[in-house]
Amino acid sequence: MNSTPPGRVIKTVFPRSLVRLGWRYVVSHAWQSFLMVLGIALGVAVMVSIDLANASASRAFSLSAEAVTGKATHQIVSVSGKMDETVYTNLRLSGKVELAAPVVTALVSSEVLGGAPLQLLGIDPFADSPFRGYLGSGNELDTESLTPFLTRTGAVLLSAELAARSGLVPGNSFTLDFEGRTREVFLAGTLSAADALTRRSLNGLVLADIATAQDLTEKTGQLDRIDLILPEDDPGAATALQADLPAGVRLEAVEARQGSIEQMTAAFQLNLTALSMLALVVGLFLIYNTMTFSVVRRRGLFGTLRSLGVTRSEVFTLVISEALLVGVVGSLLGVGLGILLGRNTVNMVSQTINDLYFTTTVRAVGLPFSSLVKGGVIGVLATLATAVPPAVEAALVEPRAAQLRSGLEKKTRLITGLMGLAGLILAGSGVLLFQIPAKNNIPGLAGTVMVVIGFAMLSAVAMRGLLTAVTPLTGRLFGSLGRMAPRNLVNTLSRTAVAVAALMVAVAVTIGVTLMIDSFRFTVNVWLEQTLQSDVYISAPSFTANTSTISIDPRVVDQVAAWPGLARADRLRSTAIESPDGPVNLSATTNPDVGKERLFKAGSRAPDEIMQALREGSVLLSEPLANRLNLSVGDSISLYTPEGERNFPVAAIFYDYASSQGSLLIWMEQYRQIWGDTAVTSIGLRLPPGSDPDQVVRDLQSGLQTDQQLIIRPNKSLRQDVMEVFDRTFAITAALRILATIVAFIGVLSTLLLLQLEKQREIGVLKALGLTGKQLWQLVMLETGLMGLTAGILAVPTGVALSLILIYVINLRSFGWTLQFDMRLGAFAMGLLIAVSAALLAGVVPAWRLSRMEAAEAIRYE
Structure with missing residues (x-):
C-alpha cells in the first residue's frame, strides 16, 4: 500500500512556493497591508458598536418589561388609563380566573438613587408570587423585612446592589420624585437575586405594597392593570373572559403589547445598522481597490507563473488567501475596537430611545456575544466577496497577454463604456426597488446600495470625459506638465478609475448624510416656528x-x-x-x-x-x-x-x-x-x-x-431644548459620518501612494530626460490633485441623489414624515475639500521619495 508524504499532500493542494510568494508580497508591502487591515477594522468596528448598542437597547427594554410583567400571559387594562380596583375584586369573586394579580406602576426617580428613572411596582404580595416571585426564597427576603413592608406606610424594597451603591440600609428613609412631587419612603429591606439578569432587572425597580404605591401615585382605589396567567391549552379562555369584562376595560396579550412597543424603535435601529454598514462598504471599496491594484501590478508575475504551469485555481486561491488574511486580522481588530466604541454608542442609542420612544429602567446589560461573532463573520465574508472579482481577473490572465501593459489599458478603455451602461442599469434597478411597498425598509436600503454602486460604475466614463475636457485648461496653466498629468490618468484607467470611484463613494456618503441632516434641521426649525406660537409654556x-x-x-x-x-x-x-x-x-x-x-x-x-x-x-x-x-x-x-x-x-x-x-x-x-x-x-x-x-x-x-x-420656560428656551434633543438624536449619525470619512481617507491614501510609487520606472525615464525635482513635485501633485478633484466633482451628484433617497424614501418609509430638501453649498465645499485634501496629502510621500531617487535607480525598479 502506497502512502503519500505529508509534504506531497500540501504541495498537491496548494504549492508551498506559492504560499511563500504570497506571504512575501504581504510582508514586503507591510504598510499597504496595514492600511487595508485598518480600513476593514474601522468598518467592522462601527458595525459591531452599532449592533452592540441596538442589542443592548433591545435587551434593556426586555428586562425592563420582564421586571414588571413577569410570567403574565395577558393583562386587563383600561381604555381611559384609570381602572377601579373593584374590577379585580369582582374578577376574583367570579372564580373565572385562577391566577390574577393587581398592579400599580409609575416611573419615579431619586437623587439619592442616582437620579435615573426607576420603575415603581405596586403589588399584592399574597397574589403576586406566581407572576414575579420577588418575595420568594430565591431573593433572600427575611421575615424582619417582610413585616414592615406589609404594615408600614411608605415602605419599599430595593435591590441589594442599588441600596449599597446609594449608601442605604434597611431602616433608612429617602425621597422619591413622582411627576414633579416629592414623596418620603422607608427602606424596609433589600432583594438579592440568584442570577445576573434578574439582578439587573431589580436594579431598576422600586417594589412596594399596592396600597403604598396607590398612596405615592395618588391613585387611591385605582389600578393600572391586572396581570393574568391564562391556560395555553384553552385558546377560548381569553375570548370568554373579554366578553365578561365591564365596559371601558380590555384584555390584551402581553406578547402582542410588548411587540407593538418594540416596533416603535425597529425602524430607528434598522437605519442605524444600515448607516453603520456604509462605513464597512467604504472599507470594502478600499479592499477591492487595493486587491485590484495588487493584481494589476502583478499581472506579469501571474503570467510567468501560468507559463511555469501554475493553474488558474491556484492563482485564484493565492489572491483569495491574501484577502482572507487581511479580513481575519482586520475583523478581529475591528471587533476589539467595536467593543470600545460600543460603550459610547450604547449610551447615545439609549438616550435617543429614552428621548423619543419610551423610558427603560435597565441600563447595564453586558456585551451580547452574538454581536461580536456576527461582526467578525460579516467582516471576513465581506472581504472575501470583495476580493473575488480581482481574484478572477488574476486567474484569467493569459501568459503572453500578461506581459503587455498596453493590452490591459486597451481592454480597460473598451469595457469602460460597458461598465457605465451596467451602472445605469443597476442604478435604475435600485430606483425600481423603491416602488416596492414593504412593511420594513429593506427594499429601500437595498435600492440605495444599488444606486450608489451604479454611480460608482459610471465614474470611469465620467472621469475620462472630465479629464479630457480639463486638459486644455491645465495645459495653459501649467504648460507641458499640465497636459501630461490628465493624460497620464486617462492612459492608466486600470489603476486610477477604481481609486477615484472608491474616493467618490466615500465623499458622496459624507455629502448625502450631511444634506439629509441639514434638511432635517431646516424642516424642524420651520415646523417649530409655525407650531410654537405661545410666548410661555408650562409643563411637569x-x-x-x-x-x-x-x-x-x-x-x-x-x-x-x-x-x-x-x-x-x-x-x-x-x-x-x-x-x-x-x-x-x-x-x-x-x-x-x-x-x-x-x-x-x-x-x-x-x-x-x-x-x-x-x-x-x-x-x-x-x-x-x-x-x-x-x-x-x-x-x-x-x-x-x-x-x-x-x-x-x-x-x-x-x-x-x-x-x-x-x-x-x-x-x-x-x-x-x-x-x-x-x-x-x-x-x-x-x-x-x-x-x-x-x-x-x-x-x-x-x-x-x-x-x-414645574418647568416654566419662554418660547425661545423651549425651541432651544427641542434642538438639543435633535442634536442628541443625530449625534451618532454625525459620528458614523466622521468614521466613514476616516475610512475613506485611509483608502485614498493607500491607493494613491501605491499608484505613484508604481510609476517609478516612468518617473525615472522622465528624470533621465531632464525633469527637475520641482517639476516632479508639480507632476505628482497635479495627478493626485486631479484625481481628488474628479472624485469630489463626481461625488456631488451622487451625494445629492443619496440625500434625496434618504429624505424621500428612507426617512419617509422608516418614520413616516416628509422633510423639506435644503441644499447648502457648505456640504459640497466640505466634500470637495475632503477629496482634494486627501489626494494631495497622499501625493506628498511618493513625491518626496521619487524626487530623492536617482534616475538609474528608478529605471532599474522593474
Missing part, C-alpha cells in the same frame, strides 16, 4: 423629551386661568389611547387657532373648515400616524373609548416631527366628554404685545402655589 418634568403625559396640578391650572396680564391660556392634554392598531398618542387642545398654526398636507381643508370639523368631533392626524395606518382625509380612525370602539372622521393631516409613531389631535371638549379625563399636561400662554416673557416666567415661578415641580 418628564423622562421623555418629545411629549410629556404628566398632569399639571389642577390648582396650577386654575391659578393660571385667573393670572393677570395674559391674553390667553391654551391647555393641552397629551396621553396614550388604546386602538385596534395599538397605542395611539392623543393630544386634546383648547387652542382656537390650531387650524392656522399647523402645517397641513396638500388636500386638507381650509383652516376655518378644519376648526369647525374639530369642534364637531373630527380629529387631525399627524403625517407619521396617517402613513403608519394608511389613512387619508375623509377616512376614519378607530379608537377604544369607555363606551366601546368608536370611529372618528379625519378632517386633516398635519406635518409633525415630535414622534415617528405619530399623534392624533382632538378638541378638548370632545375628549373630556368621551373619556372623562379633565387632566392638563401643558399650558401655552399668549401675552399682550410688548410683554416680557422672561419676566412673566419669573413671576409665575415665584407666584404659583403648588407642591409640584
